[in-house]
Amino acid sequence: MKKREAAKNLSESGLMEKIVSLAKRRGFVFPGSEIYGGLANSYEYGPAGVELKKNIQDEWWRVFVRERADMVGLDSSIILHPKTWEASGHVAGLVDAMVECRACHTRTRADHLIENHFEMKGEKVSVEGKSEKELDEVIQQEKIKCPSCGKFDWTPVRKFNLLFETHVGIVPEAQSKVYLRGETAQGIFISFKNVLDSTRVRLPFGVGQLGKSFRNEITKGNFIFRTLEFEQAEIEYFFDPEATDWKKLYEQWKGDMWTFVTGNLGVRADMLRWREHGDEERSFYSKRTEDLEYKFPFGFKELWGLAYRTDYDLNQHMKYSGTDLSYTDPVTGRKFVPHVIEPAVGVNRLMAMVMLDAYTEEGDRIFLKLPPRLAPYKAAIFPLLANKPALVEKARGIYADLQKHFPVAWDDRGNIGKRYYAQDEIGTPFCITVDFDTLGEGEGENAAKNKDTVTVRDRDTGMQERIAIDKLSEFLHGKIYR
Ligand code: ATP
Numbered sequence: 278m279k280k281r282e283a284a285k286n287l288s289e290s291g292l293m294e295k296i297v298s299l300a301k302r303r304g305f306v307f308p309g310s311e312i313y314g315g316l317a318n319s320y321e322y323g324p325a326g327v328e329l330k331k332n333i334q335d336e337w338w339r340v341f342v343r344e345r346a347d348m349v350g351l352d353s354s355i356i357l358h359p360k361t362w363e364a365s366g367h368v369a370g371l372v373d374a375m376v377e378c379r380a381c382h383t384r385t386r387a388d389h390l391i392e393n394h395f396e397m398k399g400e401k402v403s404v405e406g407k408s409e410k411e412l413d414e415v416i417q418q419e420k421i422k423c424p425s426c427g428k429f430d431w432t433p434v435r436k437f438n439l440l441f442e443t444h445v446g447i448v449p450e451a452q453s454k455v456y457l458r459g460e461t462a463q464g465i466f467i468s469f470k471n472v473l474d475s476t477r478v479r480l481p482f483g484v485g486q487l488g489k490s491f492r493n494e495i496t497k498g499n500f501i502f503r504t505l506e507f508e509q510a511e512i513e514y515f516f517d518p519e520a521t522d523w524k525k526l527y528e529q530w531k532g533d534m535w536t537f538v539t540g541n542l543g544v545r546a547d548m549l550r551w552r553e554h555g556d557e558e559r560s561f562y563s564k565r566t567e568d569l570e571y572k573f574p575f576g577f578k579e580l581w582g583l584a585y586r587t588d589y590d591l592n593q594h595m596k597y598s599g600t601d602l603s604y605t606d607p608v609t610g611r612k613f614v615p616h617v618i619e620p621a622v623g624v625n626r627l628m629a630m631v632m633l634d635a636y637t638e639e640g641d642r643i644f645l646k647l648p649p650r651l652a653p654y655k656a657a658i659f660p661l662l663a664n665k666p667a668l669v670e671k672a673r674g675i676y677a678d679l680q681k682h683f684p685v686a687w688d689d690r691g692n693i694g695k696r697y698y699a700q701d702e703i704g705t706p707f708c709i710t711v712d713f714d715t716l717g718e719g720e721g722e723n724a725a726k727n728k729d730t731v732t733v734r735d736r737d738t739g740m741q742e743r744i745a746i747d748k749l750s751e752f753l754h755g756k757i758y759r
Contacts, residue, residue: 293574296632297500299643303702305329305632305653306501318498318505325703326628328653328684330508333627334487336541336650337510341533342485348512349476351486353464356445356455364597365463365590367440367456374409375437375495376416381426386496387412387434394421396576406557409434424497439492441505457491462619464488465513466590469602480604480615481516481526487624499575501625508624513590515615517606523585523616527565530620534569534581542627543648544634548572549580562589571630580630581622588614635704644736645704649757655683656733656753657700661712663689672711675731675746682750683757701736707753708734715746 300306305326309319322330342350362368374387388404391412395402404412412434415421422429441457458464465484472484490509498504516526531551539546554566563586568579591602591614605612635645649655656679660672669689679685686705688696693710700708713719714727721727730743733752744752 292633292636293500296629296636299636299645299702300326300500300632303699318494318503320501320504325653329631329647329651329704330624330628332651332653333542333631334508334510334624337537337622337624337627338485338487340537340541341483341510341512345483347481348483348485349472349478351465351468351472351484352488353461353468353486355458355489355491356443357458357464357467359455360597361463361467361594362440362456362459364593365466366593367459367463368438373437373439373495374412374434376431376434378423378426378428379430379432380428381423383423383425384495385424387416389496390421390424391415391419393424394419401577403555403558405554406559409436437493437495439494441491441493458489459492460490460621461486461488461509461511462513462621463590465511466594466602467598469515469591469594470600473604479607481514481521483512483514485510485512499573501629502573502575502578504625507626509621510624510627511621512619514618514620515604516618517604517613518588518616519613523564523618526618527583527585530583530618531567531569534583534620534622538569538571538580538627538630541648542631542651543646544571544630548634550577552577552579560584560586562587571634573630573633580626581620584619584621586617586619588616590617591615642701642739643698644701646737647704647706649706652704652706653684654686654700654703654705655757656707656709657686657688657696657705659687659693659696659708659710660689661693661710667716668711668713671715675709675711675749679750679753683753697734704736706736706757708736709749710734714743 303325304323307321307323308315309321310316338350342348375384376387376390377384391404392402404415416431420429440459442454443457444453445455446453465486472478487508487510489506491506494503494505496503514530516523535549538544538549548571550570552568552570554568559566563584566582566584569581569583570577571580595602595614603612603614631647631651632645635647637644637646658672658676658679660668662668676685676687686700688699690696697708710732712732714724715729715731717728719727727743730745731749732741733744734741
């Protein structure tokens with residue numbers, strides 16, 4: 278517990294900078310298009326980062342899709358028929374109110390500018406749902422300065438569409454205009470009928486989808502918290518409002534989301550909170566919306582949204598497509614449009630949270646205390662000395678064998694201390710060293726007993742134990758997937 282406390286106290290002393298630097302140094306996340314001078318709000322996921330992100334996705338998919346009898350999966354297109362976004366309200370609705378600083382030309386979202394201003398004053402204020410005129414008034418009243426240059430010289434608030442536009446075909450004509458999806462959810466609604474017709478699902482059931490979404494974000498992103506493209510993990514959970522009590526279902530989803538973050542992702546519960554959207558902030562069709570928020574170093578921010586969206590989306594797509602998307606109850610024969618509860622989260626935001634929460638400093642040790650299931654590499658294999666062929670050969674054999682079961686790392690550079698240091702920063706839970714005892718060439722009193730064993734060092738305790746090579750895979754499996 279003490280170690281975690283230490284990490285918590287770091288939030289005031291540059292934790293974000295430490296994570297950004299570690300992420301680059303250890304191959305988790307690189308700045309986007311760096312050799313060309315960078316591209317704002319875009320990042321590349323390096324060798325360790327792609328594994329961590331994939332492990333979070335796999336965990337989400339396992340818990341919410343594969344291991345649930347009431348869920349199925351889907352992988353819809355990034356480019357959907359453009360009418361999809363008219364029906365969903367995104368063409369008119371996914372529009373942000375922006376202001377531009379006349380002095381330095383920084384453009385920023387008016388709501389973020391205002392909310393951050395109040396947060397600095399220790400007040401939590403939401404301005405979602407306010408008109409451009411009202412936002413202008415707040416900026417003027419509060420005399421909010423430009424976060425980049427410090428001047429107070431804003432243009433009036435203007436609307437700006439967050440959807441990326443592109444064209445199908447080679448001639449950019451109006452009728453060929455399409456959008457990169459701004460959320461994965463709409464793909465679920467437009468495939469609702471096909472899912473019903475091709476499977477044996479019965480209400481209540483959910484459809485889960487993982488995939489990239491795109492938003493033309495202009496506000497400074499805080500590392501991978503807000504980016505131009507991001508991985509969403511969304512669920513539309515369909516139910517009959519006459520047979521299912523939505524309030525109960527809603528609470529169940531809140532519980533499932535909380536358990537996933539605190540249990541599967543190992544995040545401290547005292548860093549999380551629920552925040553309910555007020556009437557102004559909530560979409561007009563939603564009966565209840567709450568955000569699960571994590572205490573990022575830049576404040577409590579939305580991690581995962583939960584919204585009861587009623588039958589709004591399916592009705593809209595019925596209206597715009599002319600296709601019947603209603604459901605017929607197999608027992609009563611009653612025909613109706615199902616209602617839906619939507620838990621929607623960004624995987625990249627989950628990853629930022631997981632890295633921040635796992636960061637631990639203990640004396641001069643720095644380590645990522647990742648749940649072993651999420652760690653990019655489950656173990657690292659070292660020959661004690663890189664210039665002794667017998668040690669290297671033995672270690673290579675173990676590495677090749679373990680690679681069949683887990684993602685594992687190899688390191689033979691520098692001394693053992695340096696290798697531990699690097700693997701700690703990557704969050705590798707176990708380091709395996711092949712030494713002279715392994716070869717049966719040790720000299721101590723346990724030498725004979727230690728033949729064909731290796732030392733396994735635990736990331737969190739620093740303790741070492743000797744494990745027989747032929748028991749290694751089973752040992753690691755028990756520790757990682759327990
Ligand atoms: P925000 O208010 O932070 O812009 P939002 O309310 O627009 O988020 P939703 O439309 O509810 O977000 O999207 C669901 C989830 O997708 C969010 O909870 C968040 O985890 C993630 N998400 C949304 N926009 C981005 C982004 N630009 N980069 C990374 N993740 C994002």
